[in-house]
Amino acid sequence: MFENKKIAVLGAGKLGEALISGMLDAGIVKKEQFIATAAHQERLDQIQKNLGIETTLSNGEAVRRSQLVLLCVKPQTVEEVIRQIADDLTADHLLISVVASVSSKLIENILEKPVPVIRTMPNTPCLIRKGMTAISPGRNARPEHVEQALRIFDAIGRSLIVDEKHMDAVTGLSASGPAFVYIIIESFIEAGVKVGLPRDVATQLAAQMVLGASSMVLETGEHPAKLKDIVTTPAGCTVDGILELEEGGLRVTLIKAVVRATQRAKELVNG
Numbered sequence: 001m002f003e004n005k006k007i008a009v010l011g012a013g014k015l016g017e018a019l020i021s022g023m024l025d026a027g028i029v030k031k032e033q034f035i036a037t038a039a040h041q042e043r044l045d046q047i048q049k050n051l052g053i054e055t056t057l058s059n060g061e062a063v064r065r066s067q068l069v070l071l072c073v074k075p076q077t078v079e080e081v082i083r084q085i086a087d088d089l090t091a092d093h094l095l096i097s098v099v100a101s102v103s104s105k106l107i108e109n110i111l112e113k114p115v116p117v118i119r120t121m122p123n124t125p126c127l128i129r130k131g132m133t134a135i136s137p138g139r140n141a142r143p144e145h146v147e148q149a150l151r152i153f154d155a156i157g158r159s160l161i162v163d164e165k166h167m168d169a170v171t172g173l174s175a176s177g178p179a180f181v182y183i184i185i186e187s188f189i190e191a192g193v194k195v196g197l198p199r200d201v202a203t204q205l206a207a208q209m210v211l212g213a214s215s216m217v218l219e220t221g222e223h224p225a226k227l228k229d230i231v232t233t234p235a236g237c238t239v240d241g242i243l244e245l246e247e248g249g250l251r252v253t254l255i256k257a258v259v260r261a262t263q264r265a266k267e268l269v270n271g
Helices: 014-026 041-051 059-064 075-085 104-111 124-128 143-154 164-175 177-194 199-220 224-231 237-248 250-270
Strands: 007-010 034-037 054-056 068-071 094-097 117-121 131-137 157-161
Touching: 007 014, 007 059, 014 034, 014 041, 014 124, 014 143, 034 041, 034 059, 041 054, 059 075, 068 075, 075 104, 094 104, 094 143, 104 117, 117 143, 117 164, 124 131, 131 143, 131 164, 143 157, 164 177, 164 250, 177 199, 177 250, 199 224, 237 250
Parallel strands: 007 034, 007 068, 034 054, 068 094, 094 117, 131 157
Antiparallel strands: 117 131
16 A cells, blocks of 8 residues: 555654654555654654654655655644645645644645645554544545555554544544543552552552453443443442542543533644
């Protein structure tokens, strides 16, 4: 699928580096197929050291020499970057954006040409190839373009196709969500210490428990409520803990956190 294709990674920060590493580890591309850009030479030097790929400070040069473009810049700079490369992009390119809050329509309107655009929203667990990415094709993207995007993001975790109208909600849930879960894990660790566990033991118990519970949802396909009921025996200790969670408003607080993050995602492109 990617044989003999040059891939430009514009704005190769941590996520861009994770995408490159994931594709290399999956064996779907070779190092010499990449050319990465960044705003500062120091970052490019780090990319070369870490990955051994070609780099340049020029987004235009990277696009001119590539067929696939991964757009990894910040939302506030995306319009400037798109205008920089607009003359260099053609209908033969595929532009995959991982920029939060920026619609395919916005990019397409700036380009004013039939460049295939795919909007995606990965999350930070992509850094260890355990990520979740939502994919939404723009109006000029064809099935073969979507297949390329799926292949890339399946290399760093799981991916699924969603309607673009849901992408801000994806940002609020899947992209912001890891931060919320880290707070939950941190709280479990503190609770373990409170009831007498050594901190390192509490950390392993809490993190593996969350990993295992998440895997149960994904691998069994059961509703979380049903899995919860399996743990919650009559008159047992779990139900007392659940009552404390309900009294403390955990469920509502988490829902409100995702709603607020989604609202902010709609505003992000405007600063």
